[in-house]
Structures are given as C-alpha cells and as structure tokens.
Amino acid sequence: MTEHDILRIKSLEISLMTGHNILNGIDLTIRAGRIHGVIGESGAGKSMIGSAIADTLPQGLEISRGAIEFDGLTLTDMNARTRRDLLGRDIGFIPQEPMSALNPSLTIGHQVCHHLARIGLRTAKTRQERAVELFTEVGLDRPWDLLQSYPHQLSGGMLQRVLIAMAFASNPRLVIADEPTTALDVTIQKKVVELIARTRAAHNTAVLFITHDLQLAADVCDDVSVLYAGRIVETGAAERIIHAPMHPYSRCLNLATPNLSGPKAQLMILPGTMPGPVDRMQMPGCEFALRCPLAEDQCHSTRPALDGVGTEHKSACHWPERTGLITAVEAPTGTAAGRLGEKLVLRATGLGKAYRQHDWLGRVREVHALRGLDFDVREGEFVGIVGESGSGKSSLTKLIVGLEDVSTGVLELVGLDRATAPRADFFDKVQLVFQDPQSALNPRRKIGRLVTQALEGRGGAYSAATRAELVKTLLAKVMLPPEVADRFPDQLSGGQKQRVNIARALCSNPQLLIADEIVSGLDVSVQAQILELLSALRKEAAFSLLLVSHDLAVVRHVCDRTLVMCKGEIVEQGPVEEVFGNPQHPYTRDLVAAAQGPTVSSI
Amino acid sequence: MFIAILRVIVRRLLAIVPVFAVVTVLVFGALRILPVDPAQMSLPPSATIEQVEAKREAMGLNRPIWTQYSMWAQAAITGDLGESAQYRTSTAAVVLDRLPATIELVICALIFAVCVGMTGGLLIFAVRGTALESVGLVVTSAVMALPDFLLALLFILLLGVLIPIFPVNGRLDPGMQVPSYTGFLLIDAVLTGDFRVIVSAFEHIALPVMALGLAFSPTIVRVLHASLINTYQQSYIQQARLRGLSDREILFGQALKNAIVPVVILVGTQFGGLFGGTLLVEMIFSFPGLGNLMVKAMQTADLSVIMAISLIYCATTLIFNSIADALAYLLNPRLRNG
Numbered sequence: 001m002t003e004h005d006i007l008r009i010k011s012l013e014i015s016l017m018t019g020h021n022i023l024n025g026i027d028l029t030i031r032a033g034r035i036h037g038v039i040g041e042s043g044a045g046k047s048m049i050g051s052a053i054a055d056t057l058p059q060g061l062e063i064s065r066g067a068i069e070f071d072g073l074t075l076t077d078m079n080a081r082t083r084r085d086l087l088g089r090d091i092g093f094i095p096q097e098p099m100s101a102l103n104p105s106l107t108i109g110h111q112v113c114h115h116l117a118r119i120g121l122r123t124a125k126t127r128q129e130r131a132v133e134l135f136t137e138v139g140l141d142r143p144w145d146l147l148q149s150y151p152h153q154l155s156g157g158m159l160q161r162v163l164i165a166m167a168f169a170s171n172p173r174l175v176i177a178d179e180p181t182t183a184l185d186v187t188i189q190k191k192v193v194e195l196i197a198r199t200r201a202a203h204n205t206a207v208l209f210i211t212h213d214l215q216l217a218a219d220v221c222d223d224v225s226v227l228y229a230g231r232i233v234e235t236g237a238a239e240r241i242i243h244a245p246m247h248p249y250s251r252c253l254n255l256a257t258p259n260l261s262g263p264k265a266q267l268m269i270l271p272g273t274m275p276g277p278v279d280r281m282q283m284p285g286c287e288f289a290l291r292c293p294l295a296e297d298q299c300h301s302t303r304p305a306l307d308g309v310g311t312e313h314k315s316a317c318h319w320p321e322r323t324g325l326i327t328a329v330e331a332p333t334g335t336a337a338g339r340l341g342e343k344l345v346l347r348a349t350g351l352g353k354a355y356r357q358h359d360w361l362g363r364v365r366e367v368h369a370l371r372g373l374d375f376d377v378r379e380g381e382f383v384g385i386v387g388e389s390g391s392g393k394s395s396l397t398k399l400i401v402g403l404e405d406v407s408t409g410v411l412e413l414v415g416l417d418r419a420t421a422p423r424a425d426f427f428d429k430v431q432l433v434f435q436d437p438q439s440a441l442n443p444r445r446k447i448g449r450l451v452t453q454a455l456e457g458r459g460g461a462y463s464a465a466t467r468a469e470l471v472k473t474l475l476a477k478v479m480l481p482p483e484v485a486d487r488f489p490d491q492l493s494g495g496q497k498q499r500v501n502i503a504r505a506l507c508s509n510p511q512l513l514i515a516d517e518i519v520s521g522l523d524v525s526v527q528a529q530i531l532e533l534l535s536a537l538r539k540e541a542a543f544s545l546l547l548v549s550h551d552l553a554v555v556r557h558v559c560d561r562t563l564v565m566c567k568g569e570i571v572e573q574g575p576v577e578e579v580f581g582n583p584q585h586p587y588t589r590d591l592v593a594a595a596q597g598p599t600v601s602s603i
Numbered sequence: 604m605f606i607a608i609l610r611v612i613v614r615r616l617l618a619i620v621p622v623f624a625v626v627t628v629l630v631f632g633a634l635r636i637l638p639v640d641p642a643q644m645s646l647p648p649s650a651t652i653e654q655v656e657a658k659r660e661a662m663g664l665n666r667p668i669w670t671q672y673s674m675w676a677q678a679a680i681t682g683d684l685g686e687s688a689q690y691r692t693s694t695a696a697v698v699l700d701r702l703p704a705t706i707e708l709v710i711c712a713l714i715f716a717v718c719v720g721m722t723g724g725l726l727i728f729a730v731r732g733t734a735l736e737s738v739g740l741v742v743t744s745a746v747m748a749l750p751d752f753l754l755a756l757l758f759i760l761l762l763g764v765l766i767p768i769f770p771v772n773g774r775l776d777p778g779m780q781v782p783s784y785t786g787f788l789l790i791d792a793v794l795t796g797d798f799r800v801i802v803s804a805f806e807h808i809a810l811p812v813m814a815l816g817l818a819f820s821p822t823i824v825r826v827l828h829a830s831l832i833n834t835y836q837q838s839y840i841q842q843a844r845l846r847g848l849s850d851r852e853i854l855f856g857q858a859l860k861n862a863i864v865p866v867v868i869l870v871g872t873q874f875g876g877l878f879g880g881t882l883l884v885e886m887i888f889s890f891p892g893l894g895n896l897m898v899k900a901m902q903t904a905d906l907s908v909i910m911a912i913s914l915i916y917c918a919t920t921l922i923f924n925s926i927a928d929a930l931a932y933l934l935n936p937r938l939r940n941g
Contacts (some may be wrong), residue, residue: 054845059732087847101842105860105936114856115846150936166846 005029005069006173006206012066014048014057020277022061023048024230027306030223033172033198035207037238039214039220041492041523046210050176051277053091053208055083071173089119092167092205094177094196098159098184102151112169113232121171134165138195140357156389157188158544161195167425168199175200176208181216185388186550190594193220212523214257218242223312226250229274229287232306236313246309247318248292255328256528258557260580260595266535267329267528267557270483273493286316292401294322326444340560341379343415345512345544346400348373350409353395369395371569372409377512382545384555386577386591387565393548396565397514399430400546414511428454431505435517437497441489447500448485454507474503478533495526499533506541516548527554534558552595556580562587564600611932615925619918626917627679630910631672639904640664645688675910685907687899694907698893698915703786704774705881705892708811711789712877715816717870720823725854727824728831740828743821751818752883758810759887769809772889776803798840811888815880819873826869830862837861864934871927875920 012026030036040046050055053068053075068075070091075083087093095101102111112134115129121127128147135143138161151159158181167175176367177196181189198222200207211217217224218238225235226249234247245251255268270291275324280287289299298318306316317323352374354366370392377383387393394491398404399411402423411418414429431454436442441450448471455462455470462470472482478499489497498518505513515534519527534545535558549555555562564579564587572585583589642659643650650658659665663674678685684694727739749757763771772786775781779800781791792804834840835858843857885894893912900908932938 056841056844084847084849087845089847093842095838095842095845097838100838103839103843103857103861105934105935106857118847151931152937163842 004032006032007070008069008210009049010067010069012049012052012068013064015064015279016063017060021064022230022277023052024280026066026232028225029233029236030174030206030208032206033200033204034222035197035209035220037209037211037217038227039211039217039224040227041253041274041525043229043276045230046177046212046227050093050178050208050210052176053176054087055080061564088115089170090172090174090591092170092172092175094160094164094167094175094180096141096179096182098163099151099156100162102159103150106150107147108149108151108154112147112162112166115166116169130169134169135162138162138165138199139191140165153580156184157192160184160192162190164192164195164199168203168205171203172205174206174208176210177435178210179212180209182212183228184357186552187388187590188596189216189266196220214242214253214524226253229279229280231287231316232315233288233527234315235306236310240313246313246315246323248294248315248323249288251323251326252293253524255326256525258528258531258551259551259557260553260592267532268326268328269529270525273495286318293326294319302431305345336602340381341542343379344376344412345379345414346377346546347383347412348375348409350374351399351406351411353392353399353404356382368568370399373570375563375570377544377546377575379511380538380542380544381561382534382547382559384559384562385546385548385565386550386552386555386562388550388591390567391565392568393565394516395568397432397464397516397546397548400512400514401430404428427457427546428508430512431508431510431513433501433505433513433515433518436521437494437501438489440501443489443496444562445488446485447475447489447492450489450500451485451503452507453504454564470507474507477506477537478503479536493526494522495529498522498526498530502530502533502537506537510543512544512546514546514548517550518547519554520550531558552591564591607684608929608933612925612929615928616922619921619925622921623914623918627676627914628672630917631675632668632915634906634910635668635671637904637906639906641904641906643686644904644906645686645691663781665735682773684911687900687902687905687908689905689908694911697896697908698911701891701893701896702915704788704890705878705885705894706777707787707789708808708815708881708885708890709878711808711812712815712819713870713874715812716819716877719816720820721827721866723820723824724827727828731832740825743824746817747821749818751815751880752887754818755811755814755884755887758814770807771810774804774807774891775800776807780801811884811890814887815877815884818880819877820874822869823866827862827866830865834858834875836863860934864931867930867934870926871923871930874927875916876925878916878919
C-alpha cells in the first residue's frame with residue numbers, strides 16, 4: 001500500500017465575481033487509501049471543493065488563488081480538455097441523490113456500458129461482462145437483469161450501488177462522495193457507507209467524503225476537516241475531532257446533535273447564523289466569534305491561524321484548550337411525563353388504508369398502505385413515528401389530518417370519529433407542520449398574514465387589532481422578534497421559516513400537532529434550535545405532538561413514546577428509551593443498529 | 604411489450620370515434636343553418652322552380668334535420684359523401700383528387716419546420732449565456748409574430764419576384780406532364796426518373812412549404828430551447844459531466860432524448876394548425892389542394908365538399924394527437940413499464 005498524497009489542495013480560494021470569497025485558504029491533503037471527511041453546514045462551501053476539483057464550479061465562481069494537485073499533476077494549470085479526461089477515469093464521483101443521477105430514459109446497462117466504453121473496454125461483450133462483475137462486487141442481485149432496467153425501476157439504495165460501481169469501475173485514484181447517503185434510508189445508509197469503505201480498501205483509492213453528518217463522518221472517515229464559513233477551522237484524525245475536538249465550533253456541532261444513547265442533554269443552541277460571503281469581508285477576526293460561547297475581544301479583532309494542537313491535529317482558535325469548557329446543559333428529567341393528561345387525543349383501532357392503483361393499461365390493483373394500526377396519543381403527549389420510506393408514515397399523517405379517507409378501522413380524534421364527524425370540526429384541533437419550510441409558505445404573503453392564515457376560514461370575527469396581537473403572541477411563542485411580521489418568507493433563513501411554519505400551526509390552539517419530518521432538511525445547528533423550541537413549547541402549550549421522523553435520535557430527544565412502522569404496520573411501540581434501548585422486533589433492531597453508526601472494517 | 608404498445612395506440616384511436624361522431628353532428632348542423640339552398644346550388648341557374656323542388660325532395664331537404672343527418676351518416680359510412688354542387692360529381696372523388704397534394708404540402712412543411720426548429724433550438728441553446736442567445740430569441744419571436752400567409756407573401760416578393768429563384772404558382776413548369784402512379788406528385792415525379800421534372804416539382808412546392816413550415820418552426824425552437832435548459836438542470840446531466848463526458852456526448856447522448864418529449868407533444872397537438880394553415884397558403888400559391896378547394900367550396904356554398912373537408916381536418920388533428928400521445932409513451936420508460 002503506497003502512502004503518497006493523491007490530492008493536495010494548497011491555499012485554495014474561490015470567489016464570486018464581486019470579489020467575495022466562498023472558500024478561503026483551504027489546505028487539504030489525502031493519501032492513497034484514506035477517507036478524508038469534509039464536514040460543514042449548508043453555506044460553509046463544502047461542495048465547492050468537489051466542484052473545484054472537477055472544474056464544474058457554478059457560473060460566476062472562480063478559483064482566485066491557490067492550486068489543486070492531483071497525483072503530481074497541477075489541475076489548476078491544465079486545460080479544460082485534459083482535466084475532463086481525468087474525470088470518470090482517475091477521479092470518480094458518487095452523487096448526493098442517486099434517484100436523479102441516472103438518465104431516466106436510458107437503461108442502466110446502456111449508461112454503465114457507455115461509461116465502460118469510455119474508460120477503454122472495447123467490445124460490447126466485455127463491457128457487459130465487466131458491468132455484471134461490478135454489480136456483483138457492490139452486492140446487487142440479478143446483475144444481468146439490471147442491465148435491461150430503467151432507473152425508475154430501482155430503489156435509491158440500488159441506484160447508489162450502481163453509481164458506486166461506476167465510480168470505482170476505472171480503479172480511480174480519487175473518489176469524491178458528496179453527501180452520498182443523505183437521500184437514503186438509515187439502514188441503506190449504513191450499507192452504502194460500508195460499501196464505499198470496503199471498495200476503497202479493495203482499490204486503494206483516496207476518498208473525499210463530503211457530509212453534514214458528524215456521526216457518519218466519525219464512523220467512515222480516517223481524517224476530518226471541519227469547514228465553517230469557507231475556512232477549515234479544525235482538521236485531524238476523525239476520532240479525535242469527533243470525541244475530543246479542539247475548536248469550539250466542532251464542539252458545538254457535536255453538542256447540537258441529538259444522541260441515541262447516553263444521558264439526555266439539552267441540545268447546544270448556537271445563536272445567529274453563519275455569516276454569508278459578504279458579511280465575512282467585514283470580519284477582521286474569527287468568523288465564528290459572534291456565535292462562540294468562549295469568544296473574547298481578541299477573537300473579534302484578530303483571526304486565529306490554523307495551528308497544530310497535536311499530532312496531525314490543527315485548530316484555528318486562539319484558545320483551543322478551552323474547548324472542553326463548553327458543556328451541555330443536563331435535560332430536566334421526569335417533568336414531562338408527569339404532566340400527561342388522562343384524555344386521549346387520538347385513538348386508532350384496526351386502522352387501515354388501501355389505495356386503488358390504475359396502471360397505464362387501466363388494470364386496477366389494491367395497495368395496502370396501512371394495515372391494522374392500534375395506537376393512541378394522550379393529551380400533552382409527544383409521540384414519535386419512525387420508519388423508512390414506504391413504511392406508511394406519510395399515509396398515516398394524511399389520514400389523521402383528513403387529506404385521505406379511512407378505509408378500515410376506527411380513527412377517533414379529539415373525541416370525534418374521523419369517518420363520520422364533519423371535516424371542519426377537526427381543522428382547528430389538528431394541525432400539520434410541513435417538511436419543507438420553503439415551499440410550505442406562500443412567498444407572496446407577509447409573515448404576519450401567514451401565521452394567522454388559519455383564521456381566514458372563520459369569517460370576520462377577528463378584528464385587525466386582535467389579529468395583530470395574535471401575530472405578536474405567536475411569533476413570541478416560537479422566539480421570533482415581532483418585526484418579522486412585516487417580512488416575506490424569502491427574507492428569512494431556513495430555521496426561521498420553520499419557526500413561522502410552527503407558529504402558523506399553533507394559531508388555532510390545536511390539541512394535536514403533526515410534524516412531518518420537520519427537521520430533516522435543516523442543518524444540525526438549526527435542527528437543534530427547532531427541537532429545543534418544541535421542548536420549550538411543550539412546557540407552556542397543552543398540545544400533543546405526533547413527530548414523524550426517520551432520525552431515531554431526534555425522536556428520542558423530543559418524544560415520550562414512539563411507534564416503529566414497517567410496511568404499513570406498527571411493529572413495535574412503547575416509551576422511547578425502552579424501544580431504542582432494548583428493541584424487540586428485528587426491524588427495530590436493524591434501525592437502531594443502523595442509527596448507531598456503521599461498523600466499518602478498515603483493512 | 605410490443606403488444607402492449609399496440610394496444611395503447613388502438614385504444615387511443617378508438618377513443619377518437621365518439622369525438623369524431625360529435626364533430627360530424629356539429630358541422631352538419633352548422634351547415635344546415637346557413638341561409639343557402641343546397642338544392643338550388645346543385646342545379647344550373649336556369650332550372651325551374653319545379654326542378655328545384657324535385658331536387659329538394661330527392662335530397663331529402665324537406666325532412667327533419669335529424670333524418671337528414673342519419674341519411675347523410677348512413678351514406679357516409681358506405682363512402683358516399685354526396686354530390687358536389689360545384690363540380691356535379693361525387694364529393695368523395697373531388698376531395699380525394701385534391702387530398703394528396705395537401706398531404707404532400709403538410710408533410711414537407713412539417714419536416715421543414717422540425718428541421719428548422721430543431722436546428723434553431725439547438726443553436727440557440729449552444730450559445731446560451733451569451734448575447735447571441737438573446738439575438739436568437741428575438742429573431743424567433745419576430746418570426747413567431749408573422750402568420751403563415753404573410754410569410755407566403757413575403758417569400759413571393761423576395762424569392763419569387765425580387766430574386767426569382769422559385770416559381771410562385773402551380774405544381775410543375777408549363778408543358779410538363781407526370782403520369783399518376785400514386786397520386787402524390789412528388790413521388791410520381793421521382794418515379795419518372797426525369798431529373799428536370801423532379802427539380803421542377805420540388806421547386807414549385809418550395810415556397811408554400813417554406814411559408815407554412817417557417818411559421819410553425821419558432822414554437823419548436825422555443826419549446827426545445829426551454830426543454831433543454833430544464834433538462835440541463837437535472838442532476839444526471841451534472842453526473843454525466845462528472846464522468847467526463849464531452850459537451851457533445853451530453854447533449855446528443857444524454858439530454859436530447861429527454862428534452863425531445865415536449866417537442867413531440869407540441870408537434871402532435873399543433874399539427875391541426877399546420878393543416879388549417881394550408882387554407883390560405885394554398886390560396887396564395889394557387890396550389891391545387893384541399894385548402895384551395897375549401898375556399899372555392901365556401902364561395903359557391905358547396906356544402907357536401909365543405910362537410911367532407913372539415914371532417915378531414917378534424918380527423919387529422921385527432922389522429923395526430925393520438926400519435927403524439929403514443930410517441931410520448933414510447934419515449935418515456937416510466938410510462939411504458941411503470
């Protein structure tokens with residue numbers, strides 16, 4: 001196993017046409033056979049590193065300084081054609097969303113064989129045989145049939161395997177994986193990450209692993225660089241950075257991530273947001289100083305250099321040794337459970353939902369999305385629903401809010417039968433918070449009108465003054481300043497939009513709030529803010545929450561009880577600690593094992 | 604698989620039948636409301652009132668309109684579309700005599716429009732992000748603003764009169780004769796093997812085809828351009844680029860097959876418009892096709908001919924819609940085997 005550097009990035013700077021820098025003085029080296037993680041929240045510029053290597057920077061961005069060396073070649077000095085020749089041959093890519101990364105109108109075989117032809121396989125027969133060999137290597141069943149399949153006929157996990165097979169087909173020296181598991185289910189995530197680790201070991205490939213997921217990086221990567229506002233703030237061995245960070249930002253990120261085991265602590269909340277490229281120009285000191293719990297005057301005036309704090313461990317902080325001082329606040333225990341009301345807000349008995357599907361030839365078949373669900377939600381109780389895509393989580397929420405009708409069984413909501421009571425009776429009592437805060441808010445309405453939207457169907461009983469008053473209370477509840485009321489959604493950050501979303505759902509004082517993956521699109525620090533907001537709201541408002549999430553740690557952090565759904569059925573339910581601590585059903589065990597992180601055997 | 608596709612096409616075509624039946628009722632009704640007397644029109648002006656009455660009785664015009672319609676429909680199913688008042692012969696024969704010319708014109712115009720539209724769309728897309736793209740789009744809008752008959756007049760002025768490259772009327776040079784094998788003049792001309800005849804036939808059809816085709820092409824340019832831009836935002840294009848594919852391979856090997864679907868649907872649904880466009884264009888170029896016949900039939904209130912031609916227009920539109928639907932199925936594997 002050779003130990004030479006495959007990728008060496010030297011003081012790389014990427015800037016906008018206006019001269020504002022997206023990336024600043026990035027230094028990064030990956031040796032053959034190593035996985036180097038780049039961790040950062042959205043806006044940190046982590047994807048730009050991959051784009052810079054591939055020469056596919058978005059329009060308006062350019063490399064203004066620095067060099068990228070690939071196996072002794074200086075990429076930044078080469079012409080576009082020779083650089084392009086390296087792609088797919090010497091540098092492979094694994095994309096973020098496997099579902100859309102293959103051409104929908106060409107067969108898998110066509111696309112893979114086309115790629116194999118490009119990397120030098122001459123005859124159609126050898127290409128097909130090699131493709132089948134590759135598919136087998138990444139653990140795909142029935143590889144010959146796959147050649148004839150179209151991308152839409154495969155699941156996300158299978159597609160990601162195909163793409164991994166393609167990326168490693170040419171024995172590349174470097175593979176860049178940009179959030180390769182974000183779009184996949186937890187159990188698949190684990191397998192994909194293991195596959196990447198295994199394949200890189202077999203091919204002795206260097207891997208640049210870009211992710212926002214600390215836990216994942218800790219499990220997969222050998223080394224990690226933490227990116228904040230376009231700068232590397234800490235770099236070193238993955239183990240150390242995750243478990244003994246020497247930069248406050250790494251530490252805060254760690255504390256903001258909910259755990260699946262260990263004592264429940266309050267999540268770390270970082271005030272404010274990451275400064276954008278324009279704001280950074282006006283900051284002479286450390287970019288993190290404004291949000292750093294340890295910041296002193298010197299942090300605001302002079303920028304700390306990225307200096308060594310241990311063997312191959314560097315941190316850009318004036319006082320890296322103080323990092324350990326940042327600690328989490330112990331979560332108050334036992335308060336929530338005692339406040340549960342006796343009344344049931346929701347009770348499902350034998351609940352089922354079947355859809356009739358017509359294919360394009362008009363054949364009808366019944367699809368059972370939900371089967372025989374029995375569960376209830378008490379007043380003030382927070383219940384999590386976990387399960388993978390296709391498990392029926394969304395169908396269930398649709399049934400509860402009344403977007404779909406119940407096929408079998410009984411669903412009692414706030415004491416009324418969903419099937420017989422008029423729909424309008426439920427609207428005020430059951431509210432939904434949507435997954436994507438961006439598309440859930442009408443961009444042409446001001447926040448003030450958005451949060452009180454629920455009143456509009458209630459006739460003119462509310463005067464403008466009461467409405468304004470209500471806006472103020474609602475915004476205060478979700479910890480937004482009152483002046484936000486006059487802004488449009490586009491002027492808010494993702495986390496703020498999600499708060500508005502929650503405020504809108506709270507407008508009618510609902511008894512049951514349904515939150516469908518409300519934090520899945522958000523960064524770790526923003527997710528922490530929203531989760532803590534939910535916990536805080538719980539103390540004052542008397543609503544029950546049904547939290548749908550694929551992230552077990554999130555559910556554990558917020559909920560009292562959880563349901564585990566699989567293929568339209570509830571396979572296990574009970575208090576979170578019991579279910580996740582001592583899972584009974586094999587499916588729950590799989591989920592918990594996957595969420596606890598993949599076990600990567602480095603060879 | 605193949606049988607399944609065939610089934611879809613057959614089913615689509617069967618769905619046309621009821622629509623077509625409704626259209627016949629509407630057209631029949633509309634034509635009977637017109638203040639003209641078919642009986643009188645089908646006799647020489649010198650006919651006596653008794654003769655006209657007798658004719659009216661023979662044509663069934665004194666009976667209720669629904670009886671008239673059922674009489675017409677029964678005859679139409681056997682291929683008898685009545686008698687042309689203007690030509691005093693069978694309407695079917697008159698119409699079928701002119702149909703090949705119009706089909707030739709429309710098919711040529713369609714090919715021309717698709718060629719120009721696709722080339723234009725690809726060229727404008729190739730220079731995206733530059734000033735040339737805006738220039739291209741402005742030119743496209745300008746052409747789009749010109750209706751086919753105006754283009755026809757412009758072409759006559761430019762290419763027929765100022766720079767006389769192409770003849771402006773008729774189908775062949777005076778004195779030339781082509782034996783009729785298939786009824787389609789272009790094919791027959793090619794079959795003669797006489798180079799002069801072939802050139803002449805193509806020269807004569809050039810201007811109408813260009814006028815009709817060019818009027819249709821800007822829409823294709825726009826749709827293809829927009830569809831390509833949309834396709835290029837998809838992540839599989841980015842992924843193809845990251846595999847090192849060249850711009851050419853990406854455009855022709857990856858993007859075009861997806862981007863072409865809206866164009867196919869556009870051509871299919873707008874084909875009726877192209878067919879309708881022949882009316883004025885044929886008139887302007889004295890082109891002996893259906894459009895010309897239709898205008899004359901309207902002038903002489905030749906109801907059975909108007910009826911027959913309207914139904915041909917309607918049928919073409921419906922059939923091409925169905926073909927476009929079927930093609931969209933074929934091009935989209937998600938629909939094909941979902």
